[in-house]
Amino acid sequence: MKAALIGAGQIARQHLACLQTLPGVELAAICDLSPATAEAAAERYEIPSWFTDYRAMLEKARPDVVHVTTPPTSHFRLAMDSLDAGAHVIVEKPATSTLDELEALVQRAEEAGRHVVEDYNYVFNHAPQEILRQIKSGQFGAVTHVEVLICLDILGPGGFADPNSPHPALTLAGGAIADFLPHLASLAHCFVGPHRTAKTVWTKRKPSPLPFDEFRSVVDAERGTAVLGFSSNSQPDAFWLRVYGERMQATANLFETRLTFDGPHNVPKPLRPFFSGLEEGKDIRRAALATLLRKFKGPGAYEGLWEFLARTYGALADKSILPITVSDVIEVNRMVEALKPTEQPR
Amino acid sequence: MKALVTGANGFLGRHVVDALLARGIEVRAMVRPAARLDAFGWRSSVEIFRADLRTSRDLPHAFEGVDVLIHLAAVVSGGEDAQFAGTVAGTERLLDAMASSGCRRLVLCSSFSVYDYSSTRGTLNEGSPIHQSPDVYTRGGYTVAKWWQERVTRDFVEKHGWDLTVLRPGFIWGRDHGYLAALGQQIGRHHVVIGPLNRIPMTYVENCADVFALAAVDPRARGQTFNVVDGPGERIWKYLSDYMRGSDKPGWRLPIPYWLASTVVRLAFVTVFRRATKVPAILTPRKFEAMLKPLRFENRKLQKTLGWSPPFDYRQSLARTYDPAPQPAKAPASWSSGTAAST
Numbered sequence: 001m002k003a004a005l006i007g008a009g010q011i012a013r014q015h016l017a018c019l020q021t022l023p024g025v026e027l028a029a030i031c032d033l034s035p036a037t038a039e040a041a042a043e044r045y046e047i048p049s050w051f052t053d054y055r056a057m058l059e060k061a062r063p064d065v066v067h068v069t070t071p072p073t074s075h076f077r078l079a080m081d082s083l084d085a086g087a088h089v090i091v092e093k094p095a096t097s098t099l100d101e102l103e104a105l106v107q108r109a110e111e112a113g114r115h116v117v118e119d120y121n122y123v124f125n126h127a128p129q130e131i132l133r134q135i136k137s138g139q140f141g142a143v144t145h146v147e148v149l150i151c152l153d154i155l156g157p158g159g160f161a162d163p164n165s166p167h168p169a170l171t172l173a174g175g176a177i178a179d180f181l182p183h184l185a186s187l188a189h190c191f192v193g194p195h196r197t198a199k200t201v202w203t204k205r206k207p208s209p210l211p212f213d214e215f216r217s218v219v220d221a222e223r224g225t226a227v228l229g230f231s232s233n234s235q236p237d238a239f240w241l242r243v244y245g246e247r248m249q250a251t252a253n254l255f256e257t258r259l260t261f262d263g264p265h266n267v268p269k270p271l272r273p274f275f276s277g278l279e280e281g282k283d284i285r286r287a288a289l290a291t292l293l294r295k296f297k298g299p300g301a302y303e304g305l306w307e308f309l310a311r312t313y314g315a316l317a318d319k320s321i322l323p324i325t326v327s328d329v330i331e332v333n334r335m336v337e338a339l340k341p342t343e344q345p346r
Numbered sequence: 347m348k349a350l351v352t353g354a355n356g357f358l359g360r361h362v363v364d365a366l367l368a369r370g371i372e373v374r375a376m377v378r379p380a381a382r383l384d385a386f387g388w389r390s391s392v393e394i395f396r397a398d399l400r401t402s403r404d405l406p407h408a409f410e411g412v413d414v415l416i417h418l419a420a421v422v423s424g425g426e427d428a429q430f431a432g433t434v435a436g437t438e439r440l441l442d443a444m445a446s447s448g449c450r451r452l453v454l455c456s457s458f459s460v461y462d463y464s465s466t467r468g469t470l471n472e473g474s475p476i477h478q479s480p481d482v483y484t485r486g487g488y489t490v491a492k493w494w495q496e497r498v499t500r501d502f503v504e505k506h507g508w509d510l511t512v513l514r515p516g517f518i519w520g521r522d523h524g525y526l527a528a529l530g531q532q533i534g535r536h537h538v539v540i541g542p543l544n545r546i547p548m549t550y551v552e553n554c555a556d557v558f559a560l561a562a563v564d565p566r567a568r569g570q571t572f573n574v575v576d577g578p579g580e581r582i583w584k585y586l587s588d589y590m591r592g593s594d595k596p597g598w599r600l601p602i603p604y605w606l607a608s609t610v611v612r613l614a615f616v617t618v619f620r621r622a623t624k625v626p627a628i629l630t631p632r633k634f635e636a637m638l639k640p641l642r643f644e645n646r647k648l649q650k651t652l653g654w655s656p657p658f659d660y661r662q663s664l665a666r667t668y669d670p671a672p673q674p675a676k677a678p679a680s681w682s683s684g685t686a687a688s689t
Binding site: 295 | 423425430431624625
């Protein structure tokens with residue numbers, strides 16, 4: 001299967017490094033507006049051709065799959081043209097700037113008989129997958145509630161809040177935080193399903209080019225409830241996922257390898273907290289070592305992206321059901337739309 | 347004569363602006379939109395042009411009336427991709443703008459990091475081998491970005507028939523920039539010094555700036571590449587001791603012979619880290635060499651071609667770096683003449 005990529009920036013590195021390792025996948029072409037960026041990526045990842053004009057690339061390389069890893073506001077046009085060129089599209093989150101664009105994109109994919117897949121990489125990290133496995137096995141009990149809270153300092157001068165060069169994500173409704181809504185929504189979606197209603201609070205604590213730096217939401221979904229949040233001000237950086245089941249509860253930090261379960265123990269009830277504590281301590285110590293070791297090797301917190309791409313290419317090759325289906329993409333984007341701010345920043 | 351200086355408010359840039367003015371060259375200083383300039387005390391004759399090479403659309407205006415571009419801007423912090431985007435794609439955008447102007451001469455600030463230390467023996471000079479693709483991609487973000495910046499610049503120069511001088515400074519030091527990566531590993535106030543008697547390829551910032559100003563005006567610099575070091579370099583142990591004394595940061599120094607540290611790093615790599623993809627630079631044998639390999643350094647080509655010698659010797663440079671009251675920058679006699687030669 002021939003793969004091509006548009007937009008050789010930071011996240012592209014993870015896509016390219018993973019694609020190099022996938023059997024049956026040939027990295028055929030890469031495109032970036034900067035010739036040096038495209039050529040450097042081609043040299044580094046042994047890609048036979050590079051382009052600065054994506055239309056020329058689609059025409060000459062005829063890829064089976066196009067990865068769109070440019071800034072979000074350009075995704076729609078690039079993805080539409082890639083579908084028209086007969087390719088499946090794997091697009092970085094957020095797939096489009098608006099729900100209307102997303103629906104148009106999905107419709108075009110259906111007409112063209114191609115797939116359009118949005119990258120929900122954190123869903124495929126080890127911890128959420130392990131929790132899903134426990135749920136499927138019946139040990140966990142039905143999920144009643146999920147909490148996802150990302151604490152990430154995005155107010156530093158180098159990234160989203162760069163005072164010299166406005167970050168492209170700032171044009172999204174909600175600003176830089178909107179870039180993270182698909183992570184929150186996709187995790188909520190995989191545990192409690194599509195949303196019915198959502199209430200949101202968008203606030204700003206510190207002066208910065210960002211319209212908002214704090215976000216919270218309570219979501220009522222088909223199979224349970226969710227509390228989603230993003231904090232630019234709480235430190236240290238963490239990506240907390242907590243899933244509440246009828247028999248067990250799970251806690252994970254997706255920036256690390258930490259995953260702990262708390263559930264029934266075969267001990268008298270007064271002793272349960274004692275044994276739970278011992279077990280949790282053991283799991284956290286083990287995770288501390290694993291987190292340290294993974295710093296030396298592999299994709300780190302992007303492990304889910306590699307897993308997602310491996311499964312997606314596997315499914316495309318077998319013509320089986322994709323790990324992220326078109327209805328997943330639509331439902332997650334509807335939830336994202338419900339999470340967006342309705343008012344201008346205070 | 348008018349020079350456009352990118353990165354003009356950086357550590358080197360500030361001094362390059364002064365050095366150009368001292369030679370009677372008009373300066374347009376390109377700084378980022380949010381840069382604060384109040385502390386520099388630049389004369390009103392310095393024209394400020396605010397732009398970010400990554401995104402600004404009016405870069406062609408920066409070249410109006412400019413005879414020479416002195417390109418110092420580079421992104422030296424952040425991740426590998428941020429450095430590449432800022433340094434390399436930024437240079438592409440800048441030189442695209444230059445191509446639409448009448449300016450045909452440029453001086454590029456490159457770096458010692460483009461040299462392949464592993465294949466260099468004895469003395470490192472302008473003839474020493476530089477990195478090759480794809481090996482360069484294993485050498486870290488700063489090296490990749492500076493190597494590509496030089497490559498992109500040479501491509502533009504060839505395409506447009508411009509005059510290029512590439513200057514590759516060693517470690518640039520001076521006031522508030524006394525600590526150098528070549529000094530080993532700092533642990534709190536204490537230092538693990540690897541190869542204490544090795545020499546540092548170093549240039550005092552005002553000396554380095556003088557070379558940039560000279561290269562801008564001297565026709566003998568055209569088409570040339572020069573390493574910029576003040577001389578053979580001080581030994582790490584001595585420079586570190588001057589740094590600790592000068593900056594009043596006393597601490598312990600633990601010397602470790604280069605061969606011993608190198609053996610340990612190689613052993614660790616072969617036994618533990620070979621399969622690891624993300625090892626700290628100092629634990630990768632080739633990066634370790636690039637940081638610390640004992641080589642000799644010289645500025646013979648600068649001396650022979652441009653007749654340059656550093657305006658300030660090591661002792662004077664130390665005084666200008668660490669003395670409490672900075673002396674007003676006294677221009678060497680030749681600067682005021684407005685001619686190219688400095689000796």
